[in-house]
Amino acid sequence: MLDFIIKRLIQVVVVVLLALTVVFFLIRLSGDPTALFLPPDASREQIEEYREMLGFDRPIYIQYGEFMVNAVQGDFGQSLRSKEDALPLVLSRLPATFQLAISALILSLLIAIPLGVLSAYKRNSVFDRISVALTVLGQAVPSFWLGLILIYFFAAQLNILPSGGAGSIVHLILPMITLAAYSVARFTRFTRSTMLDVLRKDYIRTAKASGVPTIRLVGRYALKNSLIPIITLVALDLGTLLGGAVITEVVFAWPGVGRLLMQSLMNRDFPIVLAGVFIVALIYAVINFIADILYAYVNPQIRVK
Amino acid sequence: MEKILQVKDLRIQFNNGKENIQPIRGVYFHVNKGETLGIVGESGCGKSVTSLSVMGLLPQKTSEIVSGEILFNDRDLSRLTEREFRKLRGNEISMIFQEPMTSLNPVFTIGKQLSEPLRQHKKMSKSKIRETIIAVLKQVGLPRAEQIIDEYPHQLSGGMRQRVMISLALLCQPKLMIADEPTTALDVTIQAQILELLKNIKRKNDMSLILITHDLSVVAEMCDRVVVMYAGEVVEEAEVNELFDQPLHPYTQGLIQSLPSNNKRKSKLFSIQGQVPKPSEIKEGCVFANRCPFVFGKCLTETPPSFQKGKHISKCWLQDPEEMEVKRIGESSTVIS
Numbered sequence: 001m002l003d004f005i006i007k008r009l010i011q012v013v014v015v016v017l018l019a020l021t022v023v024f025f026l027i028r029l030s031g032d033p034t035a036l037f038l039p040p041d042a043s044r045e046q047i048e049e050y051r052e053m054l055g056f057d058r059p060i061y062i063q064y065g066e067f068m069v070n071a072v073q074g075d076f077g078q079s080l081r082s083k084e085d086a087l088p089l090v091l092s093r094l095p096a097t098f099q100l101a102i103s104a105l106i107l108s109l110l111i112a113i114p115l116g117v118l119s120a121y122k123r124n125s126v127f128d129r130i131s132v133a134l135t136v137l138g139q140a141v142p143s144f145w146l147g148l149i150l151i152y153f154f155a156a157q158l159n160i161l162p163s164g165g166a167g168s169i170v171h172l173i174l175p176m177i178t179l180a181a182y183s184v185a186r187f188t189r190f191t192r193s194t195m196l197d198v199l200r201k202d203y204i205r206t207a208k209a210s211g212v213p214t215i216r217l218v219g220r221y222a223l224k225n226s227l228i229p230i231i232t233l234v235a236l237d238l239g240t241l242l243g244g245a246v247i248t249e250v251v252f253a254w255p256g257v258g259r260l261l262m263q264s265l266m267n268r269d270f271p272i273v274l275a276g277v278f279i280v281a282l283i284y285a286v287i288n289f290i291a292d293i294l295y296a297y298v299n300p301q302i303r304v305k
Numbered sequence: 306m307e308k309i310l311q312v313k314d315l316r317i318q319f320n321n322g323k324e325n326i327q328p329i330r331g332v333y334f335h336v337n338k339g340e341t342l343g344i345v346g347e348s349g350c351g352k353s354v355t356s357l358s359v360m361g362l363l364p365q366k367t368s369e370i371v372s373g374e375i376l377f378n379d380r381d382l383s384r385l386t387e388r389e390f391r392k393l394r395g396n397e398i399s400m401i402f403q404e405p406m407t408s409l410n411p412v413f414t415i416g417k418q419l420s421e422p423l424r425q426h427k428k429m430s431k432s433k434i435r436e437t438i439i440a441v442l443k444q445v446g447l448p449r450a451e452q453i454i455d456e457y458p459h460q461l462s463g464g465m466r467q468r469v470m471i472s473l474a475l476l477c478q479p480k481l482m483i484a485d486e487p488t489t490a491l492d493v494t495i496q497a498q499i500l501e502l503l504k505n506i507k508r509k510n511d512m513s514l515i516l517i518t519h520d521l522s523v524v525a526e527m528c529d530r531v532v533v534m535y536a537g538e539v540v541e542e543a544e545v546n547e548l549f550d551q552p553l554h555p556y557t558q559g560l561i562q563s564l565p566s567n568n569k570r571k572s573k574l575f576s577i578q579g580q581v582p583k584p585s586e587i588k589e590g591c592v593f594a595n596r597c598p599f600v601f602g603k604c605l606t607e608t609p610p611s612f613q614k615g616k617h618i619s620k621c622w623l624q625d626p627e628e629m630e631v632k633r634i635g636e637s638s639t640v641i642s
């Protein structure tokens with residue numbers, strides 16, 4: 001087990017460093033930002049001076065080396081715009097992102113697991129067919145579109161919910177639903193197929209041969225067997241939810257890391273983009289890591305060894 | 306003798322989307338109180354489907370009992386609702402399956418799984434349930450019963466798991482136990498131990514046992530009476546000694562000849578030529594005709610009825626008194642020894 005943990009921890013570090021490297025070069029290759037931060041009538045000398053000050057005039061590998069050395073110490077520099085320290089700025093946006101992602105995750109689990117279980121239990125029934133159709137739809141609808149539709153109805157037409165911003169529970173509702181929609185569909189399908197798989201197993205037949213009623217067979221036995229794969233998927237998706245809430249955050253002006261990342265990218269505020277990428281990649285990798293440990297814990301076959 | 310189970314003219318149909326197949330056609334047999342009935346036959350001949358139908362465990366949506374009766378203590382099981390069946394399963398009738406490695410749930414402890422029949426059928430307190438389980442685990446010869454009850458299946462060997470399965474079937478002291486190839490998946494030495502255990506348990510608990518196997522040597526060891534199945538039909542039924550001394554059906558004769566003990570001096574192991582026809586390939590005439598060394602005209606066109614001599618029944622045209630005459634004239638060496 002310890003071996004396993006160490007190996008996975010090394011993977012976490014590698015993934016994060018790799019993500020930083022790729023984004024660093026992509027950003028640098030897309031041109032340097034100095035022009036954006038100076039008035040349009042700035043002279044050539046002024047631009048050069050500014051570049052020199054920021055260090056953009058040196059060879060890229062030296063910039064990269066310096067960036068990495070600083071990054072591993074947690075120093076991503078300052079915002080080119082507001083001069084705030086990049087990493088603390090990103091971290092200050094993290095709670096909002098967490099709030100949105102976790103509430104979306106809980107919402108989708110509350111809907112998806114009962115729905116998937118019932119679908120499997122009543123497979124090929126009208127209920128099952130409708131639920132399958134809805135999940136296909138749910139996975140296909142782009143979240144910006146769903147977000148705009150929700151804003152149109154609930155904010156613009158009915159005027160019962162705010163169209164954006166943060167601060168109270170009401171502000172959370174629409175972005176939460178938007179972000180949850182895809183996960184609900186994904187988890188429902190996955191729960192259904194896993195349950196169907198488990199219900200065919202020999203040990204379910206054994207339980208049935210012991211006189212266990214079908215309800216208990218499905219709700220107690222098969223569900224627990226299905227939880228192992230479901231937990232793994234959920235843990236993996238939490239990473240995606242956290243990192244991938246970008247669009248939802250932008251649509252609803254939700255003050256999270258995603259929105260900050262997007263704005264900084266538009267503004268070519270590189271230090272913040274890199275600090276954001278660092279945080280998102282780190283969260284993603286760490287959550288994967290926790291998922292693996294959790295998986296080992298739920299599955300007694302791995303745990304006892 | 307009192308009959309605890311009577312299966313009469315059972316016909317089972319599966320519907321796999323488009324076509325219907327009937328892997329069980331007109332199966333007829335019974336189990337006397339306190340006896341061990343063996344059901345033998347090559348794999349695919351319908352032994353498991355037959356036993357699952359007695360337990361009401363056939364897939365509900367894709368299978369159907371087209372005709373026939375399954376009388377358990379004179380109650381027709383083929384007409385029970387799921388709710389009524391549930392009260393019997395694991396209580397009055399229980400079943401042991403072939404695969405001990407996959408038949409126990411990996412995420413529940415042995416104790417949790419064994420508590421289920423008691424929980425469903427007996428009114429017992431938690432501590433009483435635990436006590437009963439430990440007693441039964443000891444009865445099936447498991448060492449460390451007090452610890453095993455809290456362990457998970459993967460911590461046990463195949464032989465131990467099959468003992469757990471036997472104790473699961475035994476908990477409510479059923480009147481009939483069905484063991485579907487209980488030792489096929491086990492090592493030879495373990496096999497002998499498990500069979501011995503089943504024998505003792507059957508005797509001590511005064512129950513009836515249906516032992517399903519493809520291995521005639523197991524039958525010789527364990528059974529009072531034998532039913533031989535072939536391609537979804539019962540082709541022969543006899544008391545165990547009679548069956549080995551005087552097998553009437555050419556299929557049974559072939560099975561006996563292919564026993565290793567009868568093959569000692571021969572360089573090659575005897576085996577019946579050809580393959581069991583699939584349920585979809587069944588034609589008119591005798592089901593064994595395409596593999597039978599004694600096949601003649603009538604076998605290909607007419608399905609033989611069951612011919613009965615005392616307690617010995619076989620479904621072969623050679624047993625037709627008229628045909629026996631014909632054979633005696635046609636061939637010098639008679640088929641029936």
Ligand SMILES: Nc1ncnc2c1ncn2[C@@H]1O[C@H](COP(=O)(O)OP(=O)(O)O)[C@@H](O)[C@H]1O
Binds near residue numbers: 328355364367
């Ligand atoms: N659930 C099922 N659906 C369709 N056909 C089945 C099903 N179960 C068994 N069969 C068919 O019934 C026949 C008998 O199978 P089975 O009873 O398992 O044989 P045995 O136990 O004697 O080896 C086989 O041809 C098999 O393919």
Ligand SMILES: [Mg+2]
Binds near residue numbers: 352354
């Ligand atoms: Mg079988």
